[in-house]
Amino acid sequence: MEAQDKKRLLETIKARYSVRTYENKPIEKAVLEKLSSFLDANTQGPFGNKVRFRIVDASQAAVSELKKYGSYGLIKGAQVFMAGTVVKGEKDMEDYGYCMEKNVLMATSLGLGTVWLGGMLNRSTFAAKMDASENEVIPAITPIGYPADKRSMLDRFVRTASGGKNRKAFGELFFDGNTFASLDKAVCGKYAEVLEAVRWAPSASNKQPWRIVKEKNTNNYHFYMSEHSTNSMMKDIRIQNNDMGIAMSHFELAARELGLEGSWQVEKPGMEAGKLIYIVSWKG
Numbered sequence: 274m275e276a277q278d279k280k281r282l283l284e285t286i287k288a289r290y291s292v293r294t295y296e297n298k299p300i301e302k303a304v305l306e307k308l309s310s311f312l313d314a315n316t317q318g319p320f321g322n323k324v325r326f327r328i329v330d331a332s333q334a335a336v337s338e339l340k341k342y343g344s345y346g347l348i349k350g351a352q353v354f355m356a357g358t359v360v361k362g363e364k365d366m367e368d369y370g371y372c373m374e375k376n377v378l379m380a381t382s383l384g385l386g387t388v389w390l391g392g393m394l395n396r397s398t399f400a401a402k403m404d405a406s407e408n409e410v411i412p413a414i415t416p417i418g419y420p421a422d423k424r425s426m427l428d429r430f431v432r433t434a435s436g437g438k439n440r441k442a443f444g445e446l447f448f449d450g451n452t453f454a455s456l457d458k459a460v461c462g463k464y465a466e467v468l469e470a471v472r473w474a475p476s477a478s479n480k481q482p483w484r485i486v487k488e489k490n491t492n493n494y495h496f497y498m499s500e501h502s503t504n505s506m507m508k509d510i511r512i513q514n515n516d517m518g519i520a521m522s523h524f525e526l527a528a529r530e531l532g533l534e535g536s537w538q539v540e541k542p543g544m545e546a547g548k549l550i551y552i553v554s555w556k557g
């Protein structure tokens with residue numbers, strides 16, 4: 274295997290960005306088929322909640338209907354979406370974030386643009402397309418398509434306004450031994466790259482709610498959420514918990530690609546965490 278192949282996922286993680294302007298060109302059949310079979314096999318998150326994904330071709334009428342809703346109005350040129358459902362349950366939002374982000378990275382590696390849309394969107398349109406049952410929710414969707422070379426003015430504005438290109442500093446997100454001491458990359462070994470992969474993850478409004486504490490002298494990493502007051506504005510949906518699942522997928526994919534073994538466990542790290550909410554631990 275070529276050296277560059279070995280870091281395929283890490284590169285995909287860094288290459289991904291939110292695409293809000295799409296070329297008016299149909300997705301190649303072979304690309305759609307590959308993506309479809311990936312979606313079909315992606316059925317369960319690390320916490321065991323069941324997810325289902327579909328590629329949804331929205332008709333022109335459905336697209337106009339969607340345009341009435343805030344976040345979609347900013348998206349140009351896409352009519353095909355990846356939509357999904359998760360069965361309501363404990364840590365359902367984390368599982369959905371984790372699984373959907375894997376789809377996003379697969380789409381990115383196939384040359385497609387994506388943007389997570391979890392704000393105001395016409396969920397009933399997608400619920401019908403997904404044949405969603407009462408106990409399933411649609412936390413977020415993403416359009417898929419070829420990124421247009423020229424991003425619209427609005428797209429540029431949104432990206433700048435939401436700080437799309439920026440991320441918090443390493444030491445603001447990752448901590449050493451407790452939730453107060455900034456982590457120094459030098460003590461993390463190969464995990465420094467794993468944490469960088471989390472840093473470049475997408476998050477709702479780019480709030481980057483992930484706070485990760487490295488347990489001293491171990492490869493155990495405890496994941497906490499810095500919750501914003503808007504997290505539970507929508508019934509059954511907590512968008513920042515999606516962000517936590519997204520961070521877990523970047524962490525795990527990067528770790529596995531670098532040959533680092535570990536698994537997810539929910540435990541009580543027994544740390545003074547202030548207002549941070551404990552989610553999960555990686556036991557490396």
Ligand SMILES: Cc1cc2nc3c(=O)[nH]c(=O)nc-3n(C[C@H](O)[C@H](O)[C@H](O)COP(=O)(O)O)c2cc1C
Pocket residue numbers: 289290291292344347388389390391392393413431435436437438473474475476477478479512515516519
């Ligand atoms: C769960 C989730 C929900 C999001 N919802 C929206 C949305 O409704 N509208 C939108 O334009 N962008 C949305 N985004 C995209 C973020 O604004 C974007 O990921 C972030 O600003 C970082 O930029 P980047 O993806 O280009 O790295 C969402 C992202 C996530 C993870």
